[in-house]
Amino acid sequence: MSDAQPASLEAKSPYELRVHLGDGLPEQSVRDALATGDMGFLHSYTTGSTVDGPGVRVVAWTTGCMWRCQYCHNPDTWTMTNGIPVSVTRAVEELKKYQHGLKIMAGGFTLSGGEPLVQHRFAAKLLAAAKSLRIHTTIETNGFYGDKLSDAELDTIDLVMLGLKTWDPARHRALTGQDVAPTIAFARRLAARRKPIWIRFVLVPGLTDDLDDLARTAEFAAGLGNVERVEVLPFHQLGRFKWERLGLDYPLRATAAPSPALIERALTVLHTAGLKAF
Numbered sequence: 001m002s003d004a005q006p007a008s009l010e011a012k013s014p015y016e017l018r019v020h021l022g023d024g025l026p027e028q029s030v031r032d033a034l035a036t037g038d039m040g041f042l043h044s045y046t047t048g049s050t051v052d053g054p055g056v057r058v059v060a061w062t063t064g065c066m067w068r069c070q071y072c073h074n075p076d077t078w079t080m081t082n083g084i085p086v087s088v089t090r091a092v093e094e095l096k097k098y099q100h101g102l103k104i105m106a107g108g109f110t111l112s113g114g115e116p117l118v119q120h121r122f123a124a125k126l127l128a129a130a131k132s133l134r135i136h137t138t139i140e141t142n143g144f145y146g147d148k149l150s151d152a153e154l155d156t157i158d159l160v161m162l163g164l165k166t167w168d169p170a171r172h173r174a175l176t177g178q179d180v181a182p183t184i185a186f187a188r189r190l191a192a193r194r195k196p197i198w199i200r201f202v203l204v205p206g207l208t209d210d211l212d213d214l215a216r217t218a219e220f221a222a223g224l225g226n227v228e229r230v231e232v233l234p235f236h237q238l239g240r241f242k243w244e245r246l247g248l249d250y251p252l253r254a255t256a257a258p259s260p261a262l263i264e265r266a267l268t269v270l271h272t273a274g275l276k277a278f
């Protein structure tokens with residue numbers, strides 16, 4: 001199968017709005033891609049990232065997500081066929097270009113999204129290929145489909161960056177549209193396998209800034225024993241234009257970024273639980 005629009009695979013940043021790039025692909029091809037993982041849908045590749053795992057990273061951003069986070073800054077990645085259809089062979093060839101540079105810079109490859117495990121067969125193949133190139137591998141995931149990866153597939157992943165939003169089930173459903181239980185179960189499975197986790201926590205005033213709730217999340221995370229750090233990501237409005245351009249009703253259009261004092265308070269809660277947090 002040939003890839004469509006190969007010229008636009010690399011992006012300056014994931015904030016580029018991309019839509020309809022996979023439209024027109026026969027439905028059967030989409031089903032085959034999901035079943036075999038021989039082809040996947042990518043929003044883009046970016047290079048030189050220093051915020052998506054250790055060292056300098058090449059990041060592949062997949063399309064498709066089963067959550068609808070109120071603060072999502074990339075809603076164009078929700079729909080899988082907004083991405084570019086890319087064969088796994090081509091995706092690996094792209095990665096090979098950076099193989100030596102990534103080793104020199106102690107970096108690696110990060111598969112992010114969207115939610116990469118919506119395309120779990122493609123994700124498994126791409127991560128295994130990166131591992132066989134001896135490239136450090138990271139997946140950034142919400143963990144909801146963590147059970148789709150076998151233990152052997154998990155072994156090809158060096159680091160999991162897990163988006164843990166809140167401990168409270170009702171709050172989680174309101175925030176993301178989905179249950180928190182699968183994410184918790186995946187975190188426990190990673191702990192049992194001693195797989196390193198970095199947690200990403202988006203701090204949104206009025207939404208995720210309940211410090212009692214954060215304390216319970218922190219207690220859980222600290223108890224796992226494999227959480228190496230928690231990154232507190234202050235909410236921002238960089239994704240607002242995407243909601244507007246896509247004709248979506250953005251619930252956080254009037255929400256401000258958290259104050260430095262609120263960020264400090266959140267960090268204190270995490271430190272108190274014994275976590276490294278930044």
Ligand code: SF4
Binds near residue numbers: 066069071115163
């Ligand atoms: S899990 Fe990530 S991509 Fe999916 S809706 Fe939430 S923030 Fe957006």
